[in-house]
Amino acid sequence: MAYLFQIDCVRYACSCGSLKSIAKIYFCRHCLSIRCGYCVCHEVDSYYCSNCLENPPASEVRLKKYKCSNCFDCPCCFETLSIRSGQVLVKSLHTTQEESKPVTKKIYYLSCTLCRWSSRDAGIPDQTVATGSWREQESPNTYRITALINFYKILGSIEKQQKERKKFQSKRIFLQFEKFGITSTMARKRVGQLPLLQSNTQSDQPQPSEASEEIEELSQDIFTKSIDITKITTLDQRLQHPELQVENINELRPQRKQFIVKRSQRCRFCEHTVSKPDYCPTSTKFKIQLAAFYHVPELRIVACEPLRLGYSSELLLKFCNPTQHQTQIILLSMDTPMMPTTTTLQGIKEEINRENVQMGCDSPNLLPSAVRQAIVVEEGRQVNIVINAEVILPSSSFILPPRDDAAEYDDPSDSQNSQDDPKLVVWRKGNKAIIRLDVIPYVDKDKMVKDEPIVVGLAMQYGYINTIATLEHKAPQKLDLKVKLFLTLGNLVHNIL
Amino acid sequence: MSDLMSPSSRRFNIKIGSGALVCEEAILKGDITIGSHTVVHPRASIIAEAGPIIIGEGNIIEEMSTIINRISPDDTGTPVQIIGNYNVFEVDSTCEASKVGDNNVLECKAYVSKQVELTNGCVIGASCSLRDEEVVPENTIIYGSQCHRREMNDKPYPQLGQLEYLMKMLLGYHHIYKPNMPPPKTESST
Numbered sequence: 001m002a003y004l005f006q007i008d009c010v011r012y013a014c015s016c017g018s019l020k021s022i023a024k025i026y027f028c029r030h031c032l033s034i035r036c037g038y039c040v041c042h043e044v045d046s047y048y049c050s051n052c053l054e055n056p057p058a059s060e061v062r063l064k065k066y067k068c069s070n071c072f073d074c075p076c077c078f079e080t081l082s083i084r085s086g087q088v089l090v091k092s093l094h095t096t097q098e099e100s101k102p103v104t105k106k107i108y109y110l111s112c113t114l115c116r117w118s119s120r121d122a123g124i125p126d127q128t129v130a131t132g133s134w135r136e137q138e139s140p141n142t143y144r145i146t147a148l149i150n151f152y153k154i155l156g157s158i159e160k161q162q163k164e165r166k167k168f169q170s171k172r173i174f175l176q177f178e179k180f181g182i183t184s185t186m187a188r189k190r191v192g193q194l195p196l197l198q199s200n201t202q203s204d205q206p207q208p209s210e211a212s213e214e215i216e217e218l219s220q221d222i223f224t225k226s227i228d229i230t231k232i233t234t235l236d237q238r239l240q241h242p243e244l245q246v247e248n249i250n251e252l253r254p255q256r257k258q259f260i261v262k263r264s265q266r267c268r269f270c271e272h273t274v275s276k277p278d279y280c281p282t283s284t285k286f287k288i289q290l291a292a293f294y295h296v297p298e299l300r301i302v303a304c305e306p307l308r309l310g311y312s313s314e315l316l317l318k319f320c321n322p323t324q325h326q327t328q329i330i331l332l333s334m335d336t337p338m339m340p341t342t343t344t345l346q347g348i349k350e351e352i353n354r355e356n357v358q359m360g361c362d363s364p365n366l367l368p369s370a371v372r373q374a375i376v377v378e379e380g381r382q383v384n385i386v387i388n389a390e391v392i393l394p395s396s397s398f399i400l401p402p403r404d405d406a407a408e409y410d411d412p413s414d415s416q417n418s419q420d421d422p423k424l425v426v427w428r429k430g431n432k433a434i435i436r437l438d439v440i441p442y443v444d445k446d447k448m449v450k451d452e453p454i455v456v457g458l459a460m461q462y463g464y465i466n467t468i469a470t471l472e473h474k475a476p477q478k479l480d481l482k483v484k485l486f487l488t489l490g491n492l493v494h495n496i497l
Numbered sequence: 498m499s500d501l502m503s504p505s506s507r508r509f510n511i512k513i514g515s516g517a518l519v520c521e522e523a524i525l526k527g528d529i530t531i532g533s534h535t536v537v538h539p540r541a542s543i544i545a546e547a548g549p550i551i552i553g554e555g556n557i558i559e560e561m562s563t564i565i566n567r568i569s570p571d572d573t574g575t576p577v578q579i580i581g582n583y584n585v586f587e588v589d590s591t592c593e594a595s596k597v598g599d600n601n602v603l604e605c606k607a608y609v610s611k612q613v614e615l616t617n618g619c620v621i622g623a624s625c626s627l628r629d630e631e632v633v634p635e636n637t638i639i640y641g642s643q644c645h646r647r648e649m650n651d652k653p654y655p656q657l658g659q660l661e662y663l664m665k666m667l668l669g670y671h672h673i674y675k676p677n678m679p680p681p682k683t684e685s686s687t
Contacts, residue, residue, distance in 0.1 A: 077641055115640040116620055121650045230637070230648045249647065 010299050012292065013484035014039060017381030026274040027295040028267040029468055032340050032481060034292055040265040040274055047259040048281035051080045055281045067256035070131045074112035075252035078240060081110040083130055084118075110134070110254055122250060137253040139243040147206045264288075294322050297329060297400065297462050299485060302434055306493040307454050312392070312438040315456075315489065321400035321431040327463040330397040331437075334387070334457045334484060341480045385486055387457045389441040396421045403431045441492060454489045510545075513676045514554070518664055521672040523558075527566070530678075532556070532582070536663045539671055541586075548575035553582040553599070555660055562586040562603070567593050567611055581617070583655035590621075598635075600652045618652025 011019040016039035026035045048055035049068035056064065072081040086109065089102040107126040111118040120126070127133045139145070231249050238245040241255055264276040276288040298320040305313035321327050398420060407430045420428065427434040441454050459482050466477040513519055514533035523537045527545025531537065532554040541558045543550055547568040558564065564586065566578040581599040586592060590603040593610050598617040603609065607621040612630035615621075619633050622640035627633070636649045667673070 076647060077645070114622065115645070115647060116638050116649060116653070117647070230646050234645075 009301050009488050011486045011488070012296070013383055013486065017383050019383065019385065019486055022292050022296065022298055025292040025296075026265065026267075026290050027292040028270065028272060028274055029290055029295070029466070030270040030272045031267060032464070032466070032479065033269075034296070034483060035267055035274055037265070039268060041268055043264050043266060045262045045264050045277065046279055046281070047261055049257055050260050051257055053281045061259060064259075066259050068259060069256065071257040072110055072134065072254035073240075073257050074115060074117050075237060075240065075255055076117040076249070077112060077115040078236075079112055079114045080257060081112050081117075081119075081254055083108055084111045085130070086126070088126070117252075119254065122252060122254075124253070134254065136256065137241075137244065141243065144206070144209075151206050295464070296481075296483060297321050297327065297460065299460070299487075301487060301489070304439070304489050307389070307439065307441050307489060307491070308493055309441050312440045315391075315437045315439045315487075316426065316434055317437060317487075318432060318434045319398075319400060322403055323465070324402050325463070325465040326402050327400050328397050329400060329463075330461040331391075331393050332459040332461055332482070333393060334459055336459050336461075336482065338459070338482050338484070340482070383484070383486075385455060385457070386452070387455055387486075388452065389439050389454045389456045389489070391456045391458050392438040392440070393458065394421070394424045394435070394437065396424055398425050398433060398435065400433060401431050407431075439489065453491050456487050456489060457484065458487075459484050511674070512678045513674050514678045515676045517676055518667055519674040520667060521674060533676075534660060534664075536660060536667065538562075538663075538667070545578070548577050550578045550580070552580045553584075555583045555655060555657075556580065556586070557584075557656060557660060557663065558586045559588045559590075561589040563591045565591070565593050566595075569611060585656055587623075600655060602653055618649070620649075620653060 008021055010021065012022055012025055012034060013019055014025055014036040015033045016036060018036055018038050020036050024036060026040065027033075028035050044058075046055050047058065047061045047066065049071055051071040052068065054068060054070070073079070074081050086107050087104045088107050090105045105128065107128060108130045109119045109124075109126045124134075233246060233249055233252065237252065246252060262277045262279070262281070264273055266273050273288050274290040276286060277283075278285045278287055300318045300320070302316035302318050304315045307313050319329060424435050425433055426436050439454075439456055461480050461482045464479045464481045466479055510528045511519075511525055512530040514531060514535070516533040517531050517535045517537075519525070519531055519535075519537040520539040520541075522539030524540070524542035524544070525537075526543070528549035529543050529545050530549065530551045531543075532552055534554050535552055535556040535558070537543070537558045538560045540560045542563045542565070543552070543558070544563070544565045547566045550564060550566050552558075552564070564578070564580065566576065576595060578595055580592075580597040581601075583599055584597055584601045584603075586603050587605045587607070589605055590607040591609070592603055594613045594615050595611060597609075597615045598619075600618045601615050602620045604621060604623040604625075606624045608626035608628075609615065609621060610626075610628045613627045614632045616633060616635045618636040620638045620640070621627065622638065622644075624642070625639045625644045627639070633639075634648070636652050638647045638649050639645070640647070
């Protein structure tokens with residue numbers, strides 16, 4: 001998801017230890033923790049062509065070598081080629097009765113709208129059918145590659161056969177040498193002798209490739225001839241088609257467009273899906289989208305006074321509550337434990353473990369366990385970011401009202417929350433509030449790297465209502481979750497001496 | 498310069514060939530000659546600051562595009578900006594080139610500075626800019642954010658269909674300047 005402004009100014013610490021902006025992280029409602037692209041399982045849902053939106057089934061995609069059969073990429077600038085039509089006068093070949101009349105015939109050629117490359121430029125003849133007739137460029141090694149693939153397929157099947165045979169014969173211990181084609185008496189004779197040469201060398205084994213020492217001589221004028229850069233392909237153009245790597249621009253041929261995938265993402269800890277797109281390639285919607293943007297309060301930097309070493313500067317932060325529930329926000333120091341807590345009816349704080357989080361069903365992964373990707377859970381990494389300023393944390397908390405889409409059109413009513421600490425909360429409207437904090441860059445000069453931007457860290461505790469429980473007719477669980485935030489505030493103002 | 502703004506003197510300095518279509522909303526300043534069958538859209542600006550601008554036949558000068566003969570300190574005498582035939586200046590392109598040949602296309606937001614000379618059949622891609630002194634060889638295409646160059650085998654086709662269409666459409670919706678130059682017989686002598 002794209003994020004307007006402040007691309008990387010405010011970063012949230014993911015449970016795996018990477019730092020990302022809120023637009024790039026997910027919130028797993030089942031483990032109540034933040035997940036990012038690095039710590040979820042990526043699963044390919046479907047393949048489709050970004051140009052014609054064709055989505056063939058996965059088996060067909062493999063046959064097509066993950067490339068669209070109708071769409072082409074420009075070999076020059078890698079944009080999608082468009083099919084242009086033109087008309088050409090063709091003298092009909094039927095010279096039977098009347099004098100042959102010139103007939104207009106529709107012809108098609110490929111052209112790029114960005115760099116104006118066209119199939120006519122490359123000398124590819126125009127086609128009479130719009131799609132399907134474009135010949136694909138043959139790789140010079142096709143024969144060799146298919147030979148190798150076939151050979152390895154045979155090897156694979158032999159290995160499979162052997163495995164199956166082993167399965168059956170493992171019970172018949174007394175015929176242990178049978179599988180080698182000899183009886184036990186023959187085996188006894190052979191003990192101590194040289195092993196038999198394997199006689200069944202595959203006749204269809206492809207020729208092993210040989211390295212040759214001779215290389216083509218360079219032409220005499222290689223160093224003296226001036227080069228016309230516009231006629232030589234660039235490195236990018238060559239690497240786009242690694243099997244050919246043509247040298248001259250006019251040898252470039254259109255290449256089939258590669259399919260792109262729709263993928264769903266799954267939490268590695270609880271195996272619940274955090275993001276699942278609509279199957280249809282024309283749709284940009286999601287079936288499941290547990291983006292943190294919808295669950296975790298969003299923080300933006302509104303303004304920051306010029307930063308000076310050892311002096312406090314005012315920092316204005318805007319908090320926004322995206323959920324349908326009121327939430328209380330407490331700012332804490334970085335070293336508070338990150339475990340989610342809940343307050344019981346008796347008013348006692350209680351830590352929540354994974355076991356007593358109210359979850360839905362255990363494992364929602366419907367795939368059979370054989371197909372399922374083995375889930376690797378990595379330990380969270382240490383966040384290694386240098387914090388070079390101190391935030392003076394407020395002693396009081398503040399409350400963010402629930403999001404109300406209609407409220408944006410109402411007149412602002414200031415009286416909605418009068419118990420705010422006027423020193424802390426500067427502004428408030430709907431589900432948003434701006435608070436004021438003080439920031440002091442550390443005086444410790446040894447730690448300071450020159451021209452490094454000032455980074456402050458703080459932990460935000462926010463109230464979260466676990467609504468999954470309501471599905472099971474339980475009262476929604478109120479939780480206090482915490483997330484670590486890193487704010488990049490910009491460079492120090494150079495001291496006026 | 499201020500008297501150039503008054504309608505009478507403006508009309509006096511602008512020569513429009515027969516069959517050319519120049520909208521009144523176009524911004525024209527200075528000594529400008531526009532050849533026959535050239536279309537100048539409304540809000541296009543042609544500004545002859547340093548010297549006269551001579552535009553050939555069948556050009557399309559689209560909205561917000563600028564053709565300007567800019568004053569530069571190292572000019573000697575009055576430089577003339579000459580633009581050939583069947584060029585297309587797309588929306589918001591800027592052309593300061595002293596000499597433009599035939600069949601060139603300046604795509605949207607393209608920029609060509611004064612020191613550049615465009616020959617024939619060149620395409621300056623969208624948002625590409627040419628700022629250094631050079632003569633762009635024929636049929637060069639400049640494209641992409643890195644301003645890659647490529648040579649095309651044939652020049653872009655003249656936009657005859659587009660010209661014909663614009664002649665019909667613009668005439669119906671805009672006030673235009675009347676051509677004030679004698680028919681092409683004598684025009685070729687200019």
